[in-house]
Amino acid sequence: MTTAATTHTHRDDVGSRMGMWLFLFTELILFGGLFIIYAVYRFKFPEQFSLAARELDTLIGTVNTIILLTSSLTVALSITAIQQGKKHLSMMLIGMTIIFALAFLVNKYFEWSHKISIGIYPQSPELLNKPPGEILYFGLYYVMTGLHALHVIIGMVVLLFSMVFIASGKINQQSYVKLEAGGLYWHLVDIIWIFLFPLFYLIS
């Protein structure tokens, strides 16, 4: 009886990760709804989409892609570090990830404010004068990159908590599934961007 009880209450990291993966699927489908809308409207207005995409700065997009890919690397490395018991290295790597995330958001901020300064924002007279395809393109641009940025912010908070947990010893060499879950979330944010980047920046 004792054995049965303990085997049952033991920690099950595979199960915890399974839960996290299932949650990631819901995030994937959440963006998936937007991808469906994107696909339909791009199919309807291919020329206007590529015309509108010229307003976007490919350089900023590329820089942000590199930033996010690198942040994905650092968060992956932090897991290896904690597995090897290198607490401070792990925390430093997560700190770097958060800084990269901030850099991404700063870039995004400048990108959005530039758009707004040249009069491209929802309901602006400038935008309303454009053909429907371009209005929809920018509508989707703001919604999709906005929702993505929101996920970057949530990811930062999650990683910040992971850092605190490492410092307090709640995440340690033996038990780090919380960090793994945070990392998984961060990689998903990265994957979404891997698709957003070509769909918005590279179709002109």
Add this chain to the structure above:
Amino acid sequence: MSQHEEQHTQHSIGYGRYILIWLGLLAFTGITVTLAGIDLGRWVIITSLVIASIKSILVLNVFMHLKFEDKMFKIFVLVAVATLVIFISLTFFDYAFY
């Protein structure tokens, strides 16, 4: 319990391998940006989506450790991606046949 931890250390991936994958991801980013610069017409969207998929597979398999997970996890991911693909393609039975 101890058996459990051993199972974990097996999943551990060296720093070098991650950095290699990261370099690969940067390379693919370079390729996709360069290809977009060339006028490929309607092929742009296809090439960039293919490259984005390759990049995602790299992230999924190595960064997210999918390669080292249970087989069930891989089936799950396939189901989720297939669902999205089905949603998009069935929607196009309406839009693509006017």
Add this chain to the structure above:
Amino acid sequence: MTSNVPAIEPDYLHAQTNRKGIGAWIFSTDHKRIGILYMVSMLVFFMTAVVLGVLMRLEMLTPGKTIMQPQTYNTFFTLHGIMMIFLFIIPGLPAVFGNFLLPLMIGAKDVFFPRLNLLSWWLFITGGLLALVSLFLPGGPADTGWTFYVPYSIRTTTNVIPALFAAFILGFSSILTGLNFITTIHRMRAPGMTWFKMPLFTWALYSTAWIQILATPVIGITLLLVVVERLFGVGIFDPNLGGDPVLYQHLFWIYSHPAVYIMILPGLGVVSEILPVFARRTIFGYKVIAYSSLAIAFIGSLVWAHHMFTVGMSNTGMFIFSLLTFLVSIPSAIKVFNWIATLYKGSIKIEVPFLFVLSFIFQFSIGGLTGLMLGVLAVNIHVQDTYFVVGHFHYVMFGGTGFGLMAAMHFWFPKMFGKMFKKTPAIIGWLLMTIGFNTLYFPMFILGYLGMPRRYYDYLPQYQSYHIVSTVGSWILFIGILVIFINLLISLKKGMKASANPWGGKTLEWTVASPPPVENFHEIPVVEKGPYDYSEYEIKPELIK
């Protein structure tokens, strides 16, 4: 941990916790208490929506104004829909009985993420309260119908945004429950409980959970987009900005059609659970029923556009979606045939849950077959947006899931509360409900066929006789529901003590005490037999000779 099992130990209803009073419930992570929490809150919403429905039927008694203004009528059917769908049927069976039974049925002590489970309930309550608050905010309750179709939902001045947020939060709650259940079923089955030794209700929950995870986010983002359009005027669906309102409908039904399978699948699971117990016979075609749950979940996700045959879709689209709609009836019919085959040569014992199951099968068959009629393109064009659709929908959702829920309430009532209910009033309630239900909804098929449009406040005098029959049915049904609930409430106080296994069930939840102890199982059981092993009741061929 000692191996001495205490003779009397507190059950989950009376166990002492470090919190007192209601806090011991609303902050409890015990899956059984969470199940009861869902039950209480869900029934409150249910009764509210029932009253709204009865008032709507009363309004339809005569053409023109009977008791309310047109705008009131519009908000009533919107609220009736939102509450019944998002606050009653979707969380009904999975959240109440899924939470209570899943760990018991698979031999686990709780779900995999108990705290997440509590969070789901809190989200459910938050969403429900938000929906209620939206009624009383300035602007008035939403009048869009539960479908929130654009562009009207972008333009109406009523409180659409709180209603949309409420639906979004409720969706999130539903997702978390699904995630929890899948992980629980994968990781926490008792030793020996292979996939094909799981009870069929568990299979239904598993299939449901996948739809919850993979379809709900689509409605989440779609509703958020309507909010964004209303708040910031971003061009997504608004035709003035080049958007396509039909695309909204696609996205809405990508979730909302699979959602009707979230509603019905657990009901089908309940029937598969109850039938073998009262037929005293191993269920016929266990594996086929298990697989058909998965098949319904899968094919059910491919048929959404059959709600849109009149919006001007492409002909190819209409053809494909009509074809797929026919396919989804196959796994549903497989289940019905298997149930009937289970009854054949069984030694049937008539009990209240069994009676509800019989009504279920009868009404679900009518609902399913009229669904096929709606899947036929030519017929659909004729009856789209008429009472025919309303009749079909209620036959499946109420005649099916609703009656399934009643069956489940009576079947597991002794397990949940340790008390037996009074049989005679329950049978009277069942009879009233079945008669009332069919009187209420069957005329709707005829009305719809004759051309009575749904959601209309007014109608031509020639339809009145059917409306009168239908309204009288609603009164009978209402009385039936009251009899059922009052009987259960009285039994809660005065019922006789229930034994651990009053019906002779073979699944694991019947091996523990009624009500179950906090920890469910002292010793995690080792499963050797399938879930419905009634071989001792089988007539041996050598005995017949």
